[in-house]
Amino acid sequence: MNLALRPATHEALQRFRLRRQQLLQLRALLCASAIALGAFTLIALLDRAWFMPDALRPWVTLLTYGAAAYAAWRVALRFIAQASGKEGTAKLIEAAEPALRERLLAAVELADPQGGVNVKDSVEFREKLQDDVAAAIDGIDWKTKLPTRTLRPWFIALGGAVALILVLCLIPNLHLSGFLARAALPFANLERPATIKIRILEPLNAITLAPIGSEMPLIIETEGPKPAQATLEFQVEGSKPRLTELSAVGATRFEGVVPVGQTDVRYRVHAADAITPWRTLSARARPRIVEFTKTIIPPAYSGWQESKVTEDQGDLEALDGSTIRLTLKTNQPVAQNDFVLNPDLPEKKTLPSTTTAEGLLAADIPVQTTHGSWQIALKSQETSFTNEESTPWRITTIPDLPPTAQINDPAEQIELLADEAVRLAGLVTDDVGLGGVKLAHAINGANWTERDLPFTKSAKEAPVQTLLPLAPLGVKVGDALLIKLIAIDLKGQKAESPPVRVIILEQTVDPRQREWAESQRRLAQKAERLDEQTRELRKDLDQVRKTERNAR
Incomplete structure (x- = not known):
């Protein structure tokens, strides 16, 4: 026997549950909408009257949403769960339809899908009950039993709120x-609604990138009644908003600047009762060089080795004619870089450059006296910012000075016999290195004759000690012999010492006597030097004895 709920009963239970759920959901929506619209109207009026601070308004709105949701649950949504089961739905149907009272719930409770196997009472009674309930419940129109007019109070409440809003929207200058x-x-x-409209001409976008440590120009234009003034309000994270008055330019235009520090800046503009939405200046660093690697390549003639230094500044210093190979590291990827020589002069020059796979910038800068400074122009890949605020770096050219040559002995004109020799002592120097040392002589101003003297190549200093016999030169009594030293540096520059004059005398003294006199003179010089050395040793000895006595 079939003791289960009849399909008609199942269908009726489902239709009732769905209809009741729809009505409860609609009631919840009407309730929440009426409460929310009423509260929003009150918040809007308080905001219009300046009694609702901007910092408080969002939280009051959230509280309103919470109150509307709670009211919807309280008056409707919590009742939906009562019809979650068949027994609960049957009870609700019996309450809505008295003809089914004490019959539908019994049919639900006595239904047996096993066909009465475990039923101990009358199965015929149960089968007849299922048939009677199915016949009675089939065909009931639940839209009639649960009419929409039961929600009339909620429709009236929502309609009243909407009507109030529409009436208030008709009031001029309320901007509800x-x-x-x-x-x-x-x-x-x-933005805050107002009769005056504020249009920001610059910056154009609501979110704009700005260089760190800069001042972004702000230009606004107003439409409507002329405001007495316009005020900029700006704020950085973690600080209070600050106000500054904008300068009036004409009747409807105002200008100013927005300072940008190390972090993003929010700003908006006030004019009369109008306030623009918040806009943002996103602070970004300008491109700059953070590391300078300088490889100094001296001129080839100098014989110097290359040197390499890494610094945090770009001033350059090298020997004239050198080449400095720069390898620069930036703080961010750049889309463009230009190395410029003498950027402050009309004849500035752009140098070729390369970019390595690691993103390093490289260029060769020639060091010359005409190159006084250099600068690199960068353009950021991300922001398109330039480093226009950077200043040029100095180029210091170390000149390769001419060498020097000096004859120290004899220091002035001397007189010698034709068979004697000139003992010459001197010094030649150069700031980079010597390339040659020569001794030159001329008889009676005739053509100069040069001969090379030994020296250490590339040395910066070379003392000269040489002997110039007069006999091979073919000088005669009365001749005037001019002698000079010539220094040549590695660059090929020459320098000559002032010439020393040697007068050739007639021999009037026995050569043996002259040799004896010369030997006596040399002995006297040696004795004088020994005496001086002895005095120095005595001083040192006295100092040692004095130190020992003090130590005791």
Whole structure:
């Protein structure tokens, strides 16, 4: 026997549950909407009257949403769960339809899908009950039993709120629709509705990139009644907003600057009762060089080795004619870089450059006296910022000075016999290195004759000690012999010492006597030097004895 619920009964239970759920959901929506619209209207009016601070309004809006949701649950949504089961649905149907009272719930409770195997009472009674309930419940129109008019109070409440809003929207200068949007959208970045309209001409975008440590120009234009003034309000994270007055330029235009520090800046503009939405200046670093690697390549003639230094500044210093190979590291990827020589002069010059696989910038800078400075122009790949605020770096050219040559002995004119020799002592120097040392002589101003003297190549200093016999030169009594030293540096520059004159005398003294006199003179010089050395030793000895006595 079939003791299960009849399909008609199942269908009726489902239709009732669905209809009741729809009505409860609609009641919840009407309740929440009426409460929310009423609260939003109040918030909007308070906002219009300046009694609702911007910092408080979003939280009041969230509280309104919470209150509307709680009211919807309280008056409707919590009752939906009562019809979650067949027994609960049957009880609700019996309450709505008295003809089924004490019959539908019994049919649900006595239904047996096993066909009465475990039923101990009358199975015929149960089968007849299922048939009677199915016949009675089939064909009931639940839209009639659960009419929509039961929600009339909620429709009236919502209609009243909507009517009030429509009436208030007709009031000029109240701008209720805009204030309602501010009230309904917590934390939304909306302008304050007003008769005056503020249009920001620069910066054009609401979110704009700005260089760190800069001042971004701000230009606004107003439409409508002329405001007495316009004020900039700006704020950085973690600090209080600050206000500054904009300068009036004409009747409807105002200008100013927004300072940008190390972090992003929010700003908006006030004019009369109008306030723009918050806008953002996103602080970004300008491109710059953070590391300078300088490889100094001296001129080939100098014989010097290359040197390499890494510094945090770009001033250059090298020997004239050198080449400095720069390898630069930037703080961010760059899309463009230009190395410029003498950027402050009309004849500035752009140098070729390369970019390595690691993103390093490389260029060769020739060091010359005409090159006084250099600068690199960078353009950021991300922000398109340039390093226009950077200053040029100095180029210090170390000149390769001419060498020097000096004859120290004899220091002035001397007189010698034709068979004697000139003992010459001197010094030649150069700041880079010597390439040659020569001794030159001329008889009676005739052509100069040169001969090379030994020296250490590339040395910066070379003492000269040489002997010039007069006999091979073929000088005669009365001749005037001029002698000079010539120094040549590695670059090929020459320098000559002042010439020393040697007068050739007639021999009037016995050569043996002259040799004896010369030997006596040399002995006297040696004795004088020994005496001086002895005095120095005595001083040193006295100093040692004095130190020992003090130590005791």
